[in-house]
Amino acid sequence: MERILRINMTDRTATFEEVPEKYAHRGGRWLTSSIVHDEVPATCHPLGPNNKLVFSPGIVTGTASPTSSRISVGGKSPLTGGIKEANAGTGWGRRLANLGIRAIVVEGQAKDGFWLVKITCEGVAFESADAWTGEKLSTVYPTIFDRFDGIESVDVCGIGVAGENRMPAAGVCFNDQNGRPSRYAGRGGLGAVMGSKGLKFIVVDDEGGPGLSPANAELFDAGRKKMAAALTEHAITKPEGALNSYGTAVLVNIINEVGGLPTNNFRSGRFEGAAKIAGEAIFEGNKERTGSTLYNHACSPGCIIRCSNTWHREDGSEHTSCIEYESAWALGANCGIDDLDQVAELNQLCNEYGLDTIEIGGTIAVAMEGGLASFGDGARAIELVEEIGRATPLGKVLGAGAAVTGKTFGVARVPQVKGQNMPAYEPRAIKGIGMTYAISTMGADHTSGYTIAPEILGVSGKLDPLNPDKAELARNFQYATAFIDSTGHCLFIAFAILDIASGFEGMIDECNGMLGTNWTADDVSRIGKEIIDLELDFNRRAGFTKIDDRLPEFMTYEKLPPHDVVWDIADAELDKVFSGRA
Amino acid sequence: MIEVHLYGKLRRFAESRDPRSASIVRAAWETGDTVGDVAARIGIPAAELGSNLFVDGQYAALDSPVPDGARLGLFPHDMQLLYKWYYRPKPAEDAKSES
Numbered sequence: 001m002e003r004i005l006r007i008n009m010t011d012r013t014a015t016f017e018e019v020p021e022k023y024a025h026r027g028g029r030w031l032t033s034s035i036v037h038d039e040v041p042a043t044c045h046p047l048g049p050n051n052k053l054v055f056s057p058g059i060v061t062g063t064a065s066p067t068s069s070r071i072s073v074g075g076k077s078p079l080t081g082g083i084k085e086a087n088a089g090t091g092w093g094r095r096l097a098n099l100g101i102r103a104i105v106v107e108g109q110a111k112d113g114f115w116l117v118k119i120t121c122e123g124v125a126f127e128s129a130d131a132w133t134g135e136k137l138s139t140v141y142p143t144i145f146d147r148f149d150g151i152e153s154v155d156v157c158g159i160g161v162a163g164e165n166r167m168p169a170a171g172v173c174f175n176d177q178n179g180r181p182s183r184y185a186g187r188g189g190l191g192a193v194m195g196s197k198g199l200k201f202i203v204v205d206d207e208g209g210p211g212l213s214p215a216n217a218e219l220f221d222a223g224r225k226k227m228a229a230a231l232t233e234h235a236i237t238k239p240e241g242a243l244n245s246y247g248t249a250v251l252v253n254i255i256n257e258v259g260g261l262p263t264n265n266f267r268s269g270r271f272e273g274a275a276k277i278a279g280e281a282i283f284e285g286n287k288e289r290t291g292s293t294l295y296n297h298a299c300s301p302g303c304i305i306r307c308s309n310t311w312h313r314e315d316g317s318e319h320t321s322c323i324e325y326e327s328a329w330a331l332g333a334n335c336g337i338d339d340l341d342q343v344a345e346l347n348q349l350c351n352e353y354g355l356d357t358i359e360i361g362g363t364i365a366v367a368m369e370g371g372l373a374s375f376g377d378g379a380r381a382i383e384l385v386e387e388i389g390r391a392t393p394l395g396k397v398l399g400a401g402a403a404v405t406g407k408t409f410g411v412a413r414v415p416q417v418k419g420q421n422m423p424a425y426e427p428r429a430i431k432g433i434g435m436t437y438a439i440s441t442m443g444a445d446h447t448s449g450y451t452i453a454p455e456i457l458g459v460s461g462k463l464d465p466l467n468p469d470k471a472e473l474a475r476n477f478q479y480a481t482a483f484i485d486s487t488g489h490c491l492f493i494a495f496a497i498l499d500i501a502s503g504f505e506g507m508i509d510e511c512n513g514m515l516g517t518n519w520t521a522d523d524v525s526r527i528g529k530e531i532i533d534l535e536l537d538f539n540r541r542a543g544f545t546k547i548d549d550r551l552p553e554f555m556t557y558e559k560l561p562p563h564d565v566v567w568d569i570a571d572a573e574l575d576k577v578f579s580g581r582a
Numbered sequence: 583m584i585e586v587h588l589y590g591k592l593r594r595f596a597e598s599r600d601p602r603s604a605s606i607v608r609a610a611w612e613t614g615d616t617v618g619d620v621a622a623r624i625g626i627p628a629a630e631l632g633s634n635l636f637v638d639g640q641y642a643a644l645d646s647p648v649p650d651g652a653r654l655g656l657f658p659h660d661m662q663l664l665y666k667w668y669y670r671p672k673p674a675e676d677a678k679s680e681s
Contacts, residue, residue, distance in 0.1 A: 235632070235659055236662065241660055242662065243663075245660065248663075250661050250663055253589050253657075253661075254589075254634055254657060254661065254663060257587060257589075257636050257655035258639050258641070275601065275602050275603055276602050276603075278601075280589070280601035280602070281602045283601070284601045285602075563639060
């Protein structure tokens, strides 16, 4: 019998309750958004006692399904003021699933320091975590693992100094398979919510847990095999394919070639130094520095795509893991920095302090525009991020994100939507992603519309990246992504199941096999729509209107090289995406 | 003259092959050239090309027309991450009917 675990940080109690009928079949983002929608007052202060922090493993997380170890984290965002779901790849959610815990709801606020919560099959225990505060996470995580029998026994969720100081750029950290504190539910400041509740760590030991049993084992098995077949066949997701060889950073050269790689705070779509910080450069540099060809590793148990890289110093020692496309862009091209060692140091500092690399890259770029550093000055960028880590007043301004930094330093050109800095795709050059940025319930976000809806599979048509007619496309992407976010699968399965229809069938078979449901491709859209509607409703009650579904003004008149394009999608087009919205 | 930017395994068709810099081939242009024509002229087997082929930063296909002076960006089969669902290549017939 699956349960919801409620942890009250005010009086340090924990209660288990049966999953109510209305939440049957829900997992991942579907469940976190449902609970946030139903229980969090939309006008609450995100750092106050009435916000809640919700964790939920996906529908097939914890099973033998490949590449399905994602954990969703939800709450009201201190960065956007709207609903937020962020997810990470880690073994942590699997252990929850093995314990039969469908969701954790963290409520209330500790008034007396920071706490560590330990969850086992016997229950929940609280202990003081004050001794571990104020430190870099790479020094703290090993001591936590030592304390609790090692990385074979437990996984650890935590926040860094950024979350302790309730900074809106603070993410929620999880360990990877080697125990590195490097996997982040990064966006939207959920680390600050966790910090506001006095919660520093959640340690999960699933020994003795009931495990998972599918309603229809045969169907589930057939589904996961189709999924595995698609993933191992497709050029992007297969062993030694694009992602395993170069990681997501392979996109640096591709998006740069397109002329859509935001450079120097979104002033241009091409970066002269792009090739120096791209996936190929990482691959080549590692080869030179370690003397061997390094293929990438899995961030979490059961992933067969294995796209996580490590970057090594000149002496061959590991510097950071991992340099994702978004991080290489945010801390590199967007700041005009083309030195991979500096990008790696910035990446590592974000991991140490518990910060979202996308928001921090955007923040540093805005700070550069505001005169705190020159574009390209990697050494100064490192100093600024170290200041965030020391939580100085300037550090706290920067730790509040790009929009606040822009406001503080009189910068008009802040590339944000709903207070969240844009990720690594220029909307003026790639209008489809621009629409996603504008209308996503999450603020400027690339993952919320990253994938494809079944109606588009196999549809032939002429989509010109500069052609703005994309309302239906944007809507379908939102729905399909929301569904995938609920399964526990990594979004990168989309590359394979887009091209290989049996892979898409496999995802549906897995869910039906697990749950005993009879979903079809239509249900993928229906459920996705349900999730988005919940999120839209929350945001509306939180005070959002269609005015918040707009890109920054400067993009409407400032021509972006090399294509010299502006953002010219009509407001009416954006409002069409979720018709019926107030 | 066409400026062809090559990536990944395709860099070997250029003089400068360091993946941390640009690998560029300057190819002759002929009237009616398509992406496939230019690639073949350089000696790149079509089977090595992926779906991420660009003409002046626009998503293209093997049969897309290439104007004189264009910049081509060619990624190999194992480097094609750009979301195909935002882009479909413009086949040659449609380009002709639009002019």
